[in-house]
Amino acid sequence: TAICWPNDINPKLEQAGFRLRAYDNLSGAERAWLTEYFLRKVYPVLTPLVFDPSHPFPQISNLSLNLAVKLLDPVDGGVH
Template identity: 95%
Template sequence: TAICWRDDIKPKLEQAGTRLRAYDDLSGAERAWLTEYFLREVYPVLTPLVFDPSHPFPQISNLSLNLAVKLLDPVDGGVHYGRIK
């Protein structure tokens, strides 16, 4: 929940030296480094899954890392939800 993020996770990340910044606030060099890092280290291990009425909510494995995402269709403005494992 938002409270867990605000009161627990975010402060611990900051204590560990992790700074959260908006993408628009990054310099060109920082954006290039981040893009390269994502493509090399993160993208290869992602498993995106979308759920909707025809695809029910998937089973989440115990102790696995998952991220729920809200996706906006740039063409029609439709809202979709997904999970990244």
């Protein structure tokens, strides 16, 4: 993914008119719109799944969109 993002995915998004911006660089109106959009459209269809040594690999249905996220704790450097 480290190669795909800058060389393939991000340029295609920019060509289609999408720009990634830091949350801190958004105006109050943009933040309000994104919050409302997330609460109305995104949050209702999220299904969080846990995958770690104490949980088996989750069942992922075919033809569904899935996103895996690894979180790094900025305080202790732990990976979650």
